[in-house]
Amino acid sequence: MNVLTFDSNEKLNEAGANIITGLIQTNPRAVLGLATGGTPVGIYEQVVGDYRRGLVSFKNVRTFNLDEYVNLSVDHPESYHSYMNKHLFSHIDLPAANAHIPNGNAEDLEAECRSYDERIEDAGQIDLQLLGIGHNGHIGFNEPAHALIKGTHIVELAEETRKANARFFDAIDDVPKQALTMGVGTILKAKMILLIVRGVDKAEIVRRALTGPITTDCPASLLQTHPHLIVLLDQEAGSLL
Numbered sequence: 001m002n003v004l005t006f007d008s009n010e011k012l013n014e015a016g017a018n019i020i021t022g023l024i025q026t027n028p029r030a031v032l033g034l035a036t037g038g039t040p041v042g043i044y045e046q047v048v049g050d051y052r053r054g055l056v057s058f059k060n061v062r063t064f065n066l067d068e069y070v071n072l073s074v075d076h077p078e079s080y081h082s083y084m085n086k087h088l089f090s091h092i093d094l095p096a097a098n099a100h101i102p103n104g105n106a107e108d109l110e111a112e113c114r115s116y117d118e119r120i121e122d123a124g125q126i127d128l129q130l131l132g133i134g135h136n137g138h139i140g141f142n143e144p145a146h147a148l149i150k151g152t153h154i155v156e157l158a159e160e161t162r163k164a165n166a167r168f169f170d171a172i173d174d175v176p177k178q179a180l181t182m183g184v185g186t187i188l189k190a191k192m193i194l195l196i197v198r199g200v201d202k203a204e205i206v207r208r209a210l211t212g213p214i215t216t217d218c219p220a221s222l223l224q225t226h227p228h229l230i231v232l233l234d235q236e237a238g239s240l241l
């Protein structure tokens with residue numbers, strides 16, 4: 001595991017974008033696993049900057065998002081479809097057909113999960129998986145549990161997660177109760193994982209995830225077993241390491 005701590009958001013964003021842009025420069029057909037939430041916004045902004053400067057093209061890149069809410073219209077401003085369009089997809093030359101996000105409005109959600117896993121399989125291994133972390137140690141929407149699930153599945157969101165995400169909605173009741181998420185098996189199969197964490201409120205979970213016991217009570221702790229994990233932290237998030 002390679003843990004890098006930055007004293008400014010700008011430097012952290014630049015480091016994250018350099019890893020993504022650098023990967024696509026060496027492998028223009030790279031398969032990216034993408035994350036949402038507040039954490040990666042600044043990194044996507046930098047990547048868009050790299051694209052605008054002509055440093056990188058996404059024409060042959062394929063992307064797979066980690067998760068999506070169930071029963072939230074794709075046009076809702078807080079759907080992860082809207083998020084990705086707003087922060088990345090509408091600014092770069094990634095063909096729409098190459099951008100995959102689970103469909104939380106599918107009539108048959110189980111079938112959608114299986115089809116999502118098949119699409120990931122068909123694309124080959126994910127070369128780089130971006131990840132944030134929830135305050136309870138969730139990755140994607142894999143919440144703490146007695147057992148974790150390998151592939152894409154339907155998940156009941158933890159109350160803590162709904163509260164944390166309520167800041168993006170008008171009221172907590174508007175936060176969906178379910179989501180579709182890539183499983184930890186798929187996440188851990190990625191060739192490289194880039195975990196990004198900011199803020200003092202995440203310091204304790206960063207400590208548990210990176211130095212605590214490997215346990216399904218903290219799904220992010222499984223990342224300790226990954227052979228190529230890079231962690232980008234701001235000083236606050238890294239303050240308990």
Ligand SMILES: N[C@@H]1[C@@H](O)[C@H](O)[C@@H](COP(=O)(O)O)O[C@@H]1O
Pocket residue numbers: 035036037038039040066067131132133134139140141161165
């Ligand atoms: N499903 C997402 C995760 O993919 C994200 O990493 C995490 C942290 O979010 P944030 O970056 O906003 O703190 O929770 C969200 O609910």
